[in-house]
Each structure stands twice: as structure tokens, then as C-alpha cells.
Amino acid sequence: MTPLIKIKNLAVELQQKVILSQVNLSLAKGEILGLVGPSGCGKTTLLNTLAGFIDQNAGTITINTDAKAINISVDNMLPAEQRNIGMIFQDYALFPHLSVSDNIRFGLKKLAKTVQEKRCQELLNLLELADFAHRYPHQLSGGQQQRVAIARALAPQPSLLLLDEPFSNIDARLRHELMLEIRQLLKRLNMTAIFVTHNKDEVFTFADKIAVMDSGKVLQVGTPAEVCQQPNSWQVADFLQLGSWLPVALLSNGPAPSITSLLGNLEQQLINVGNVSLLDDSRHLQVLVQANAMSLSPTTSNNVIVEHISVTEQGYHYLLRSIIQDSPLAFRQLSFNSRELFALGTELAIKITAEHLLLYQAANETRNAE
Amino acid sequence: MLLASLNASNELFSHLWATVLPEYITNTLLLALLVALLTLCFGVPAAALVSQTNLVMAKQLRWLLMLPLAMPAYLVAYLYTDLFDYAGPVQRSLRAWFGWQSPDDYYFFDIRTIGGAAIVIALVLFPYVYMLTRTAFEQQDRNLLRASRLLGCDQRQSFYQIALPLARPAIAVSLTLVVMETLADFATVQYFAVNTLTTAVYDTWLGYSDLAAANALASVLLLFILFVVVAEQRARAGQRHQSSRPNNQQQRKQLSIMQQLTASLFCWFLVLAGFLLPLVLLLIMVVDYADYSQFIALLSTGKNSIEIAFYSATIATIIALFLALFQRLHQSRSRKIPLQITSFGYAVPGTVLAMAMLATFGPIDHLINDLAKALDLKAPGLLLSGTVFAIVFAFVVRFSAIANGTINAGIGQIPKSLDFAPASLGVAMVPAIFRVHLPLLKSSILVAWLLVFVEAMKELPAVLLLRPFNFETLSTQVFQLISDERLEQGALGAVLIVLFGLLPIILLNRQKDSQ
Numbered sequence: 001m002t003p004l005i006k007i008k009n010l011a012v013e014l015q016q017k018v019i020l021s022q023v024n025l026s027l028a029k030g031e032i033l034g035l036v037g038p039s040g041c042g043k044t045t046l047l048n049t050l051a052g053f054i055d056q057n058a059g060t061i062t063i064n065t066d067a068k069a070i071n072i073s074v075d076n077m078l079p080a081e082q083r084n085i086g087m088i089f090q091d092y093a094l095f096p097h098l099s100v101s102d103n104i105r106f107g108l109k110k111l112a113k114t115v116q117e118k119r120c121q122e123l124l125n126l127l128e129l130a131d132f133a134h135r136y137p138h139q140l141s142g143g144q145q146q147r148v149a150i151a152r153a154l155a156p157q158p159s160l161l162l163l164d165e166p167f168s169n170i171d172a173r174l175r176h177e178l179m180l181e182i183r184q185l186l187k188r189l190n191m192t193a194i195f196v197t198h199n200k201d202e203v204f205t206f207a208d209k210i211a212v213m214d215s216g217k218v219l220q221v222g223t224p225a226e227v228c229q230q231p232n233s234w235q236v237a238d239f240l241q242l243g244s245w246l247p248v249a250l251l252s253n254g255p256a257p258s259i260t261s262l263l264g265n266l267e268q269q270l271i272n273v274g275n276v277s278l279l280d281d282s283r284h285l286q287v288l289v290q291a292n293a294m295s296l297s298p299t300t301s302n303n304v305i306v307e308h309i310s311v312t313e314q315g316y317h318y319l320l321r322s323i324i325q326d327s328p329l330a331f332r333q334l335s336f337n338s339r340e341l342f343a344l345g346t347e348l349a350i351k352i353t354a355e356h357l358l359l360y361q362a363a364n365e366t367r368n369a370e
Numbered sequence: 371m372l373l374a375s376l377n378a379s380n381e382l383f384s385h386l387w388a389t390v391l392p393e394y395i396t397n398t399l400l401l402a403l404l405v406a407l408l409t410l411c412f413g414v415p416a417a418a419l420v421s422q423t424n425l426v427m428a429k430q431l432r433w434l435l436m437l438p439l440a441m442p443a444y445l446v447a448y449l450y451t452d453l454f455d456y457a458g459p460v461q462r463s464l465r466a467w468f469g470w471q472s473p474d475d476y477y478f479f480d481i482r483t484i485g486g487a488a489i490v491i492a493l494v495l496f497p498y499v500y501m502l503t504r505t506a507f508e509q510q511d512r513n514l515l516r517a518s519r520l521l522g523c524d525q526r527q528s529f530y531q532i533a534l535p536l537a538r539p540a541i542a543v544s545l546t547l548v549v550m551e552t553l554a555d556f557a558t559v560q561y562f563a564v565n566t567l568t569t570a571v572y573d574t575w576l577g578y579s580d581l582a583a584a585n586a587l588a589s590v591l592l593l594f595i596l597f598v599v600v601a602e603q604r605a606r607a608g609q610r611h612q613s614s615r616p617n618n619q620q621q622r623k624q625l626s627i628m629q630q631l632t633a634s635l636f637c638w639f640l641v642l643a644g645f646l647l648p649l650v651l652l653l654i655m656v657v658d659y660a661d662y663s664q665f666i667a668l669l670s671t672g673k674n675s676i677e678i679a680f681y682s683a684t685i686a687t688i689i690a691l692f693l694a695l696f697q698r699l700h701q702s703r704s705r706k707i708p709l710q711i712t713s714f715g716y717a718v719p720g721t722v723l724a725m726a727m728l729a730t731f732g733p734i735d736h737l738i739n740d741l742a743k744a745l746d747l748k749a750p751g752l753l754l755s756g757t758v759f760a761i762v763f764a765f766v767v768r769f770s771a772i773a774n775g776t777i778n779a780g781i782g783q784i785p786k787s788l789d790f791a792p793a794s795l796g797v798a799m800v801p802a803i804f805r806v807h808l809p810l811l812k813s814s815i816l817v818a819w820l821l822v823f824v825e826a827m828k829e830l831p832a833v834l835l836l837r838p839f840n841f842e843t844l845s846t847q848v849f850q851l852i853s854d855e856r857l858e859q860g861a862l863g864a865v866l867i868v869l870f871g872l873l874p875i876i877l878l879n880r881q882k883d884s885q
Contacts, residue, residue, distance in 0.1 A: 051516070051520060052519070052520075053516055053519075079519070079524065080516070080519040080520055081519045081520065081521075081522050081523055081524055083520075085520060086520060087516070087517065087520050089513045089516070090513075091511070093511060093513035093514050093516070093517040095514060095517075095518075095532060095536075096536070097535050097538075106518065106521050106531075107520075107521030107522050152517075152521070153520075155521075156521060156522065158520075
């Protein structure tokens with residue numbers, strides 16, 4: 001099946017700075033892609049380039065609609081208004097001088113009046129805005145404004161919908177509910193969408209596929225489960241906070257390498273990420289440990305101290321530091337869950353119980369030293 | 371003033387009404403309408419070109435287009451009359467080239483008409499429209515324009531459907547400012563012999579010595595001003611939706627060569643006609659007619675101007691400081707009222723204000739003199755209405771709004787928490803004001819003082835009506851020379867007025883840039 005949108009080797013430079021390079025992505029019709037990454041990683045630039053607000057310096061964007069394929073390249077730039085792409089802005093960008101229904105009808109001017117009226121009415125009903133049709137944006141609540149933004153973007157029936165941090169202005173309690181609601185709506189309309197967020201919870205709730213970006217590059221693309229279970233790099237695992245980092249040292253290399261840490265030796269359990277070449281340089285190695293992949297070990301001597309306690313619905317979450325601090329393998333913030341309550345400063349004996357661990361080389365020394 | 375106008379002798383007033391008043395009112399309104407239309411045609415396209423296109427030298431034109439504000443309309447009126455009337459160099463050259471003998475041989479527009487006055491006034495007032503509209507364009511949320519593009523508008527459509535409608539409140543505000551200034555204009559219309567309400571007030575008082583009728587006319591003018599002020603307030607209310615995301619990154623419209631040429635011609639015409647040409651003409655006069663006696667005369671009038679401006683600026687700034695601090699630190703709900711009342715003064719034309727001063731201080735002066743007589747003391751004369759006091763008082767009333775605005779903006783920048791922090795450290799409110807607020811407001815105070823000072827240096831009609839006998843300021847002297855058709859002898863003073871007028875524009879520009 002041909003993908004609805006295919007981005008090939010896309011590169012963008014702004015003021016002689018590389019903002020995006022070698023971006024490759026494709027998305028089937030009806031799929032929702034979440035773009036995540038730290039601030040400044042280029043995700044919003046990617047969105048703006050797709051929309052046509054920023055010109056690309058290399059690469060192609062192909063959009064396959066039912067009727068035709070639109071090819072956008074450096075030699076064939078298409079102005080924003082001819083791309084058939086809709087966008088929901090972070091602050092919604094509703095036209096303050098137009099009523100709700102005029103906002104929704106704004107992109108329908110080329111259609112006959114009766115068609116405009118019909119589609120506007122449908123969207124007002126679909127998004128439960130019928131009672132507010134004649135109000136102005138400033139007379140609406142944040143959630144209602146977002147609905148209007150969605151209705152307005154959907155009205156011209158775009159082939160692709162872009163959402164720029166769509167939930168950042170919604171208060172935390174409503175956010176989850178709204179995310180589910182909008183996801184269902186997009187699925188019902190079989191709408192293809194790309195959204196940007198820096199919130200990993202949003203991406204796991206809202207997306208079919210996620211793309212993790214850093215420094216203008218896409219590091220990994222996959223379903224949330226794939227990325228979660230097999231993060232392909234230290235940065236991906238670190239940004240998505242899939243666990244905490246335990247510094248380790250290599251004892252023996254080979255098909256079944258053996259490694260050691262301040263929590264004891266971790267032998268056969270270990271799974272390499274497939275980046276074996278990294279192990280040639282064995283500095284700054286860390287394994288990703290999930291908070292519930294450890295347990296108290298009555299048989300070994302104490303190896304950690306409780307540094308911080310927070311209460312969760314499942315018990316207590318602790319941040320632990322190693323008792324030994326003058327070793328290169330020392331750590332300060334290892335996450336650990338337990339139903340038992342320990343006082344601050346308590347010394348504990350902890351062991352790793354996970355069957356699979358992922359080994360990475362830390363992105364830089366400063367982070368490793370933390 | 372309103373009370374005094376009730377005393378207007380019925381006879382004179384009905385005579386006025388039967389003869390000239392309808393014409394004066396028509397002229398006033400027609401002039402305001404024409405100026406509004408012209409400033410709209412000058413200011414809005416200039417703002418759009420500078421902020422939305424790749425116009426050549428847009429960076430320079432950005433501030434050049436503000437300069438005409440420094441040029442008093444009456445100076446332009448005088449200089450252009452010189453240039454364009456029958457004996458002026460333009461018509462002389464035309465006659466020489468084409469061999470015309472008399473005015474019957476060709477048509478040339480007459481600048482000394484209401485249309486000419488409107489053009490001259492519009493040439494120096496359009497920067498209000500230009501400035502506010504440009505700011506509105508530049509501050510529009512760029513996402514709104516982007517959204518319109520994604521919904522199918524091209525650049526042009528998105529300008530007409532989004533950018534322009536969103537700038538409408540700003541345009542409306544600027545037009546009300548223009549109309550207020552036009553209604554207040556006295557010298558230009560007087561010079562062009564176009565009879566409006568301001569000239570009527572002046573003539574009735576100084577010509578017929580009928581204070582009551584002059585007050586009545588001033589009241590009519592005040593009524594028009596009130597109408598404009600209400601319109602202005604309403605326009606401002608609509609300005610709710612200016613965004614905090616400046617639009618400087620938007621793609622500018624690429625002009626074709628023809629468009630580039632037309633646009634440049636248009637903008638440069640405005641700069642030339644509104645500022646550069648009059649300035650050059652003035653400078654030529656200075657060079658041609660400069661002599662020592664002129665310089666000496668300038669010194670004494672200059673001293674008067676500076677004295678009045680100094681007192682006015684200092685008093686207005688102190689009052690503004692008090693009011694702003696009161697509003698900020700006082701808890702009552704009515705704390706904003708004094709500030710709002712004083713801010714209204716700026717809308718009142720100098721002529722009207724002067725009449726109000728005479729109506730207020732005249733009776734008080736009489737009372738003082740009667741009292742002195744009763745006590746067998748020497749009568750002090752016109753202590754209030756016949757001295758510099760009345761002028762300074764009028765200036766403080768008229769320009770308080772400027773000082774208030776500046777100091778209020780400055781105080782708005784001080785975080786609210788700094789009001790409470792001193793108390794938490796055991797410092798009482800008054801010492802806290804001296805140790806925290808005043809030091810932080812230093813630059814605002816300076817700017818406020820300077821702006822009032824400059825405005826007071828330039829103000830003309832109020833001084834003309836209120837000045838003591840034989841008391842001349844820079845502006846009254848220049849105006850007197852203009853009326854006598856011998857500006858040459860005072861060109862240096864005129865240049866000084868223009869230079870003073872440039873100060874606030876430079877300040878304004880700086881503030882804009884640093885934002």
C-alpha cells in the first residue's frame with residue numbers, strides 16, 4: 001500500500017544552521033504519528049516545513065491523496081495554501097474577529113454556500129459546538145476553543161492534519177479525557193495526523209507510531225511498544241525515561257559478555273542493543289533498569305542509601321544512591337519501587353531481577369557522571 | 371467655561387448662528403473628514419509596505435516615515451504657499467517653460483483652500499496612522515496568518531481577510547487621534563483663512579472681545595471632541611486581541627519591479643513632502659537671512675519658551691508620579707478615577723482650554739482684586755489669568771496625559787511583588803517608594819518630563835490666547851512672523867521647533883527598538 005505521506009532525506013537550514021538533516025518518515029492513511037524529542041530538536045520545524053511555512057533545503061515530501069500525488073522538493077515548492085494540509089496550532093490561532101461558524105467556514109470559501117453551510121453544521125454537531133456557533137473565540141473556554149480549531153482544520157477535508165503541541169494549554173485533569181476523545185474522532189474520520197509534543201505520556205496515549213528526534217535527526221520510528229521495549233539508542237531511552245541508568249563495566253567481551261556494577265555482576269541476562277561496535281570503546285557503559293526490575297536482597301550486604309521518597313498509588317518510589325561514591329560505577333539516582341516504607345538515609349541491599357537488560361553507551365560524560 | 375457660555379449675549383450668538391456659525395461648523399467637520407481620509411490613504415499603505423513587503427530601504431523608511439510628526443502644520447502651510455502660489459517658484463517656472471502669461475492661461479490648484487489645508491495637515495499627521503497600523507501589523511500573531519494560508523488563502527487574500535481586519539481597531543484609534551489634532555489645529559487654518567471653530571473662538575475673543583460667545587463656540591468644539599473621545603474609547607475596547615507573538619518572521623511579499631518602483635515613490639513622496647522638503651526650505655531661509663539681531667531676539671523668546679516648558683514639565687511629571695503611585699498602592703476601587711480624569715486633558719484643544727482658563731481664573735482674579743480693595747490694599751491686577759501662571763496651568767492640564775501614560779507604563783513594568791517585599795523587610799510604604807519605586811522609575815520620569823517639555827515648547831493656540839502683554843515664546847513668535855509673511859526673520863526659531871519636535875520621535879523609536 002502506498003503511504004499517504006513519504007518524507008525522504010529532508011533537510012532544513014535556517015540562518016546557516018542545520019535544523020533538520022536526513023529526515024525519513026512515512027505514514028499510511030489513517031495513522032497518527034507522534035513526534036517527540038527535547039526542546040530545540042527540530043520537531044516544530046519539521047511540522048512547519050511540512051505545512052509550507054519553512055522552505056526545505058534538500059529532500060522530498062510526497063503526499064498521495066485519492067486524486068493525485070503531490071511532490072514537494074526544492075525545485076518544486078508548493079505554497080502552504082496548495083498543500084491540502086490542515087494544522088491545529090498550539091494557541092489554536094482562531095481568528096478573533098470572526099464567529100465560531102465563520103472560523104469554521106473560513107477554508108470553505110471556494111465551495112457553494114449550501115455545501116459550506118452543510119459541512120459547517122456537521123462539524124458543529126460532531127464537535128458539540130452547535131450552541132456556540134455565533135460566539136466569538138474570546139467568549140469560549142480553552143477546551144471549546146480547541147474544538148473550534150479542530151473543526152476549522154477538518155472543514156476543508158485535508159489529507160493530512162498537523163497538530164502542534166495540541167494539549168499543552170489544557171489543564172492536566174481534562175487532558176487525558178480530551179486526548180482519547182480526539183483520537184477517537186480522528187480514527188472515525190480515518191484522518192492521517194502528525195502531532196508534536198514533548199510529553200511522553202501524550203505520545204503513548206495518542207499515537208499509533210512514534211518518532212523520537214534529537215538534534216535535527218530522527219533517532220527511531222516505531223509503534224510505542226517497539227520503541228519502549230527496544231529503544232535503539234541511549235538518547236531515545238533517556239528522553240522517554242524508560243528506566244534509570246546503572247553504570248557498568250565490561251569484564252569480558254564476546255557473544256555472551258559479562259559485566260559488573262555496584263549492584264553485583266550481571267551475566268548472561270544481558271542483551272546487547274546490537275551496537276556491538278560501541279563495546280570496542282568500553283567507557284561510559286550503562287544499563288537501563290526499570291524501577292520494578294529490582295528487589296531487596298537479604299543475602300547480600302547493603303549497597304545503596306535512600307536519597308528521596310515519593311508516594312505513588314502503588315506504594316513508594318525511591319531514588320537511591322550507591323554507598324560507594326568514589327568509584328566510576330557510582331550512581332546517584334536509581335529508581336526503585338517498593339510497597340515497604342524506608343526512612344531517608346536507610347541503607348538497603350538491592351539486586352537486579354530483570355531477565356533482559358539493555359546496554360548502552362552514555363551520550364556524554366557529564367550525564368554519566370550524574 | 372460651560373457656565374460662562376450661558377451668559378453669551380443672545381444677540382451676538384444668534385447673529386453668529388444666522389451668519390457664520392453654520393459655515394464654521396461645516397468647515398470644521400469637512401476639514402476633519404478630509405484629513406481623516408487623506409491620512410488613511412497615506413498611513414495604511416505605508417504601514418503595509420514597510421511591514422509586509424520586501425520594499426527597498428524599508429529599514430530606513432520605517433523611521434523616516436515618522437519624521438513629519440515633528441513638522442508643525444502651519445510651517446508646512448507657509449512654506450508650501452510660498453512654493454506653490456502664483457508668485458512662487460513652481461508657477462513661475464511653469465509659466466516660463468510654457469510661455470503662459472496670466473492665471474487664465476492654465477489651471478493650478480490653490481493651496482489656500484480647505485482642500486489645501488487638509489493636504490498640509492494630513493502630510494504631518496499621517497504618521498499617527500502609519501505608526502499605530504504598522505505596530506498592529508507587526509504584532510499580529512503569525513499563526514493567524516499561517517492558519518489562513520493553510521485554509522486556502524494566498525498572501526494577498528490573507529492580508530485582506532485577516533491582517534487588515536485585525537488592524538482595524540488600531541487604525542480607528544489612530545484616526546481619532548488625527549481628528550482630535552485636526553479639530554485642535556488653529557495656526558494652519560488661520561493662515562489659510564479657512565474659518566473653523568478654533569479660528570472663530572480666537573476671533574470672537576480677541577476681535578469682538580466677547581468672552582461669553584467665545585466660550586459658547588469653544589463649548590461646541592468641546593462637544594465634537596467629546597464625541598471623538600468616546601469613539602476612541604470604543605475603538606480601544608476592540609483591541610483586546612493583539613498577540614504577544616510578534617510577526618517579524620513572516621514571509622514578506624515579494625514586490626515586482628513595477629510595484630517596487632511605485633511603492634518606493636509613494637513612501638519617499640510622503641517623507642519628502644511631509645518633512646525633508648519643508649526642512650530644506652527652512653534651512654535655506656536660515657542660511658539666506660541669518661543675522662545677529664535675529665539671534666538676539668531668539669534668545670529672549672527661547673528663554674520664555676524654556677521657562678514655561680520647564681515649569682509645565684516638572685509640575686506635570688510630579689502630578690503624574692503622585693497619581694500613578696496612588697493608583698498602584700492605594701487599595702480603594704476608585705483609585706483609577708483621578709488618572710482617568712487627568713488623561714482627558716490631552717483631547718481638549720488648546721483654544722478651548724485657554725477659554726476655560728479665562729472663564730475660571732478671570733472671576734477669581736476679580737474676586738481677589740475686590741477683596742484687596744475692600745481691605746484697602748493695592749490691587750494686585752490679573753494675578754492668575756494675566757500671567758504665566760495661566761499658561762503653565764493650561765499646559766499641565768493639557769499634557770498631563772502624556773506624563774501619566776509614560777509613568778504608568780513604567781510602573782507597570784515593576785513587578786507587583788516589589789510593592790510587598792519592603793513591608794516584609796520592615797520598611798514602611800513611604801520610604802519604600804523612595805528606595806524602590808523611584809529609582810526604578812528614573813528613566814520613565816525622565817522620558818515623561820522630556821515629552822511634556824517638548825510638547826510645551828511647541829504648543830501655540832493656548833499661549834496666543836493666554837499670554838501676558840508683550841510676552842513671546844518661540845511658537846508665538848514664529849506664528850506672528852508667518853502671519854506677517856516674513857518667516858525669513860524667524861526661520862532659526864522654526865528650525866529649533868522642528869528639532870525639539872524630533873526628540874520624542876527619536877525616543878519613541880528607541881523604545882520600540884528595545885522592546
